[in-house]
Amino acid sequence: MHSSFSPSRIWTLAMATVTQLLRMKIMAFLLVFCVIVVAAGFAFPVMNPEQQLKLLKDVSFGALQLFSIVMAVCATALLLPRDLEDRTLYTILAKPVPRHEYLLGKLLGVLVLIGAGLILMDLAFSGVLWLRQSLVLAQSVNALQQEGTATPEAIAQLQAFVGKQGLTWNLHLGVAAIFFKAAVVTALTLMISCFASSTLFTIVISFLVTLIGHGQGLIREYFLTGHAGAVKKGLSALLAIITPDMGAFDIVDNVINGQAVTLTAFGFMATTAGTYLLGYAVVSHLLFVEKEL
Amino acid sequence: MKRPLQALAVLLGLGIAKLPLEQACTQHLRQAKLLSAPLALGLRENLSQMGFAASLGGLRSLVASITYLQAYHEWENVNWAKVDSLLQLTTSLQPGYANYWDDASWQMAYNAASHYLYDEKLQPLVRGKLYEEHVRRGIAILKEGLRYLPDEARLWNSLAEIYERRSHQPELAAEAYLQVHRLSQNNRYWRFAAYQLAQSAKPELWQRAYTMLRESYQSPKQRTPSLIDTIKKLEAKLNIPFPQRIPDTTPLMQIPATEAGPTR
Amino acid sequence: MAADSPQPPAVAVENLTKVFKAGLGKAAFTAVRDLSLTVQPGEVYGLIGPNGCGKSTTMKAILGLVIPTHGRTAIFGRSSTLVESRREVGFLPENPYFYKHLNGLETLLFYGRLCNMKAAELKDRAREMLALTGLEDAADRRVSGYSKGMLQRLGLAQALLHQPRLIVLDEPTAGVDPAGSRKIRDLILSFKSQGITVLVTSHLLEQMQEVCDRVGIMAHGQMVRQGRVDELIAVENETELVLADASPELLAEIRALVESKGQGAKVVRSGHPRTTLEKLFLEVADQ
């Protein structure tokens, strides 16, 4: 009996996807990112230390999010139509490759790429943040010493304060939340590209749904708790049902402010992301399994 | 035609099934303070304000940082109206970040207000008026911020200081210091509140100040020069019978070096 | 599997109809209409017909790449809708194209892994296929730089890689130079001798006539003629005499002989013989 789920085949497809995207020179973005982070870390020395560290974190996390979402939408939107137009799909699907494996391979490929990109960027950003933080600390201690108030307690207090604003494990969990969101966007885009007729259409619709998804929480609560007419209620219900709640992964704002990510919170986000991923994968399969090539 | 219909059915089914999960997830993240709770505004206001913020997704923090930088730039240009509006935008983007409220009110109540007060080109009457207006603006900003962060001692402290030093409203300053004391449990603010009450024009508040300060006086560690000084002044003003007054030769407490700020 | 057919046909197409739906408001197009054909194991079957008559569509249906509107297709008794039906097929689509970021060898390794081939065996086999199709020198050049004929060769290598029992070739010689084209013909003949089934389309009718056991001629999505090549091209009441190095005198003598002793027989034409499959094709296409 032919196995209809072969991890090695999916991995082969995923790696082909990764190489395909890598050879599009996508990772040049990483260099740009490093420049931005270093600039954000050292270009604005006028502000107070806390604000400086916040700015560095804000800019870096902003770039991380931009990278992950743009990659998720654009890279994914390119993959299927390109294989279709280039007719590469004929030779692939003429091999004993179930169509769902092809889809999973593409999905996994994009996720691996985004994940690897995020890890590299996280490393670069952590390095700069740590450097900046040490610098800020040294400056503040220096200032204390000149005032003659550099008691061990004062220095310890300062260290604790800067440490909380600086590099913590929490920040990496914030990056994980960014990955979750990007994963959902990837699955969503893949699903849209399974029925869309052009790359441009896929990109536009995916961005639109992602955007609405950021307000889905509001729309959902309006529908669940608000008092409104039937039309408004129906409309908000429909929107809440067809869009994912992207806002549920937007913890970075508060993580930057030093809020701790609990294990349960992480679990909740992982479960939510997993649910979307699974659901969209099933819908993608249903759309793709009998698609005309 | 059957498959697309199945796909639609799964999509809608998933859409309905996910609602409770999303709700639970959001609720939990709010409890863990990882997501900001919806603003306590009217629904309509809430929707437009939150809708704007939500559309930025996780980039809100970054955009706030940028508008904050712009405000700093405008400060250098001495364009107070611009500083105010940019910082207003900043605080509305991240109302949960106390620093922004503090900075915004500081810019108005201190920098802008003093700038106008010492502006030689303006008529004295206008100067005073502009000073007052900007101090009031600073107070309004802090009050707004305290709606979002009612438990932020730092904002209450800034408010108290503005009442104390900028608008000279000791009763209000006392109330704000009491909030700081409630939140920080630091006795210093208890004393600060009492000093403000002692400054009040209303004699009925002096008694309250005196009671509060005598309470602090119980602990030898708190017997700072200001404390003793204020108690003595109040005893005179309130005509406290001599036997009940504090002794003249109370040894002063040793001030630990770590206690930053003026010793009062 | 049915017990009464121990050896299922390599390819079975039953009443295949394929209608391509156009966008809203536009008329649907019937590319293949009620087509049936069977290819027995070990046979070389040629599908010919004018452009747009539905040959490629039929092949895609056999490979499960398009879903039939009506009818069924099967490979070795397994329905084309099942993934395992594609385990023993090698398919060369028309104008094949591959991931342009891979080189020739990487491409073959990629397809080999999709067929679950073992790494060690795959490497050797891939090199062997590159040699067979004359691509050794281009093995580590990116596919994006390949010429049309090289892509065609790589497509062939990819189709043969996993040693399939059935090979489906859609215009294997398109864009290939004459020597390569001859090599492909020889390859098909060698498949035949190895007992490998081949289903092939081509517009090179001379070659088709040489290699095919049976052909089907399609027009407008339908099968118009089908049968063994020698039977199809034989014209019952005509006899062909092919001479080499005949002098004009000899030809005149034969002509005279036919006229005097022919008993009603007459010379229909003389001259260099035409490929009769081509003639048949043109007849059918003119209908």
Ligand SMILES: Nc1ncnc2c1ncn2[C@@H]1O[C@H](COP(=O)(O)OP(=O)(O)OP(=O)(O)O)[C@@H](O)[C@H]1O
């Ligand atoms: N995906 C499709 N959508 C709509 N029409 C199609 C599609 N694929 C093929 N057709 C049409 O179906 C008909 C048959 O096409 P097909 O490719 O099978 O022809 P063919 O016999 O292979 O021609 P050629 O000899 O040129 O390769 C053509 O008219 C073509 O336009």
Ligand SMILES: [Mg+2]
């Ligand atoms: Mg064709």
